[in-house]
Amino acid sequence: MQGRGNSKFQETWTRLKKNKVAFASLFILLILFLIAVFADLIAPYSYSEQNLTNILQKPSSEHWFGTDQYGRDIFSRVIYGSRISLSVGFVAVGVALLAGGILGAIAGFYGGRVDNVIMRCMDILLSIPSVLLALAIVAAFGTSIINLMIATGISTVPSYARLIRAEILSIKDQEYIEAARAVGTNDFIIITKHIIPNCLAPILVQATFGVATAILTVAGLSFVGLGLQPPIPEWGSMLSDVRAYIRGYAYMMVPPAVAIAITVFCLNSLGDGLRDALDPKLRN
Amino acid sequence: MVRYIIRRILFLIPTLLLVSFFVFAIINAAPGDPAQLALGEGATAEAVEAKRIELGLDKPFLVQYLTWLKDIVFHFDFGNSYRSNISVSYQITQYFPNTLKLAGLSVLLGVLIGVPIGIIAAVKQYSVFDNIVMSFAMLGMSVPAFVLALSMILLFSIHLQWLPSSGFSTFSQMIMPVVALGMQPCAICARMTRSSMLEVIRLDYIRTVRAKGQKEFKVIVNHALKNAVLPILTTIGLQFGALIGGAFVTETIFLIPGFGRLLVTAVTNRDYPLVMGGVLCVAMVVALTNLVIDIAYAFVDPRVKAAFKSSSSSFLAHMKMKKSLKNMEQSNAR
Numbered sequence: 001m002q003g004r005g006n007s008k009f010q011e012t013w014t015r016l017k018k019n020k021v022a023f024a025s026l027f028i029l030l031i032l033f034l035i036a037v038f039a040d041l042i043a044p045y046s047y048s049e050q051n052l053t054n055i056l057q058k059p060s061s062e063h064w065f066g067t068d069q070y071g072r073d074i075f076s077r078v079i080y081g082s083r084i085s086l087s088v089g090f091v092a093v094g095v096a097l098l099a100g101g102i103l104g105a106i107a108g109f110y111g112g113r114v115d116n117v118i119m120r121c122m123d124i125l126l127s128i129p130s131v132l133l134a135l136a137i138v139a140a141f142g143t144s145i146i147n148l149m150i151a152t153g154i155s156t157v158p159s160y161a162r163l164i165r166a167e168i169l170s171i172k173d174q175e176y177i178e179a180a181r182a183v184g185t186n187d188f189i190i191i192t193k194h195i196i197p198n199c200l201a202p203i204l205v206q207a208t209f210g211v212a213t214a215i216l217t218v219a220g221l222s223f224v225g226l227g228l229q230p231p232i233p234e235w236g237s238m239l240s241d242v243r244a245y246i247r248g249y250a251y252m253m254v255p256p257a258v259a260i261a262i263t264v265f266c267l268n269s270l271g272d273g274l275r276d277a278l279d280p281k282l283r284n
Numbered sequence: 285m286v287r288y289i290i291r292r293i294l295f296l297i298p299t300l301l302l303v304s305f306f307v308f309a310i311i312n313a314a315p316g317d318p319a320q321l322a323l324g325e326g327a328t329a330e331a332v333e334a335k336r337i338e339l340g341l342d343k344p345f346l347v348q349y350l351t352w353l354k355d356i357v358f359h360f361d362f363g364n365s366y367r368s369n370i371s372v373s374y375q376i377t378q379y380f381p382n383t384l385k386l387a388g389l390s391v392l393l394g395v396l397i398g399v400p401i402g403i404i405a406a407v408k409q410y411s412v413f414d415n416i417v418m419s420f421a422m423l424g425m426s427v428p429a430f431v432l433a434l435s436m437i438l439l440f441s442i443h444l445q446w447l448p449s450s451g452f453s454t455f456s457q458m459i460m461p462v463v464a465l466g467m468q469p470c471a472i473c474a475r476m477t478r479s480s481m482l483e484v485i486r487l488d489y490i491r492t493v494r495a496k497g498q499k500e501f502k503v504i505v506n507h508a509l510k511n512a513v514l515p516i517l518t519t520i521g522l523q524f525g526a527l528i529g530g531a532f533v534t535e536t537i538f539l540i541p542g543f544g545r546l547l548v549t550a551v552t553n554r555d556y557p558l559v560m561g562g563v564l565c566v567a568m569v570v571a572l573t574n575l576v577i578d579i580a581y582a583f584v585d586p587r588v589k590a591a592f593k594s595s596s597s598s599f600l601a602h603m604k605m606k607k608s609l610k611n612m613e614q615s616n617a618r
Contacts, residue, residue, distance in 0.1 A: 124306060125306070128303060129530065130529070131526070132547075136307065136559060139314070139559050220428060220530070223536070226552065243434070260427075260428060261431065264426040
């Protein structure tokens with residue numbers, strides 16, 4: 001997808017721009033991304049600094065979203081939380097894509113017994129609900145942010161492996177692959193240069209949804225205390241803190257809840273938009 | 285048909301064996317000595333050593349696995365919890381019904397609301413109804429269950445004081461947990477039904493039925509829905525499995541004595557027999573759900589039924605078809 005052969009990319013882009021919801025989502029996601037990157041500059045306070053003389057303050061001009069039970073500024077914590085959620089989401093999907101991609105590509109490309117063994121293993125992983133699998137991995141290896149990313153990633157490997165295998169199966173017998181093989185290109189180059197670029201579209205769509213799911217999974221795990229530990233400002237664990245103060249201090253709930261909802265909503269509708277843009281026949 | 289069902293049940297055995305091995309291997313790869321964990325920090329070295337022998341941890345990995353597996357298969361015995369020393373299978377039978385009830389009711393709610401909405405949205409594609417309802421479905425997919433649960437507690441338990449905020453035995457206690465957990469399957473069912481119906485409605489045979497003068501209601505329900513139902517069934521099955529695995533958050537909020545909360549506590553306490561037993565049980569339920577869905581396919585879809593009247597090659601063909609359906613489902617419903 002480089003050089004002058006860019007027409008498909010441009011075509012998709014044009015179609016995506018016409019889809020207002022998806023385009024707005026992309027825009028909001030970019031802003032969120034910038035907020036995450038420049039959290040240090042945007043957040044007025046530190047996310048972990050406690051100020052016990054100033055606890056459970058209602059929103060004010062000084063603390064836009066109020067303060068929590070330790071006097072920490074909720075606005076700053078939500079800002080830093082975007083960093084956590086987005087990085088967990090993207091790294092988890094990266095892990096899943098890498099592992100699933102390699103396994104799926106090998107299975108699809110070589111077929112036969114290799115294919116059978118790999119796909120059987122994937123079926124097994126698939127029969128454990130992904131949240132539960134993440135839970136089991138966290139149970140075994142502890143709840144550091146890296147483990148959480150890997151656990152969330154691994155639990156979705158099978159769906160990527162399946163998708164990529166299916167894509168490769170539909171591509172590998174086409175003439176241009178045969179041509180590449182006829183001139184003596186090796187398998188690695190064929191897979192990475194010729195096959196993968198041609199099956200990027202559905203992978204991109206699934207990865208977008210995948211980031212949304214990963215963010216929800218980690219928020220859920222953190223909410224029950226199995227995810228990121230305090231004082232890391234994870235949105236799910238912030239909501240979990242609110243539970244004890246829900247009578248009287250419900251305003252604490254709004255910022256992290258809205259932050260999760262907006263992020264996941266934008267990712268989901270961007271995924272929807274991408275799918276429609278990449279596959280125009282679905283829209284007519 | 286009977287042969288198909290038997291074959292499908294036999295298919296479960298290797299799957300579950302591999303799942304059990306996988307779960308056992310992950311948990312055993314965990315750092316830390318289970319004997320030490322079982323006894324707590326203050327235990328003496330001799331006591332730990334004795335516990336290691338009692339738990340069979342001195343034996344090779346494979347022997348440990350086979351012993352564990354043998355007890356499960358022949359006695360339904362998953363060992364005892366490290367913490368409470370209560371048998372894991374007893375705890376599972378105590379806690380599982382609540383989770384099954386919660387997940388089952390939530391999926392039911394999701395299907396009862398989601399499927400009709402999806403059908404109407406498909407029939408009136410791009411109408412105001414379609415746009416509004418599908419935006420809500422997107423929102424339903426994006427708001428985590430615990431956010432909805434907390435908001436409902438705030439509104440209905442604290443402000444209006446209509447519903448109790450915890451427990452799961454009376455009807456009024458069940459309303460909020462089921463709604464909170466059912467929102468996501470409802471949204472996914474609605475989206476899946478809509479896209480599946482849209483695909484069918486454009487086909488020629490529907491035009492033929494309409495041309496014949498059939499009533500619109502019958503066209504949709506008797507003719508279109510019948511062919512659109514397979515991916516919807518898959519969705520329902522997958523959702524049920526996902527809810528059994530994901531109910532722990534809702535159970536934690538509403539203090540429901542369910543299996544998910546049991547498992548969360550087990551993970552917090554690093555109570556490995558309970559974690560392994562629990563995960564394996566869920567995998568079993570998911571596998572059984574898939575089995576039921578597969579059999580339901582055969583009853584619903586005459587094409588599938590016909591494929592099974594004959595040979596094993598058609599069984600493979602069916603598995604392939606099922607896989608492609610699942611792939612389709614994954615990319616469409618999300």
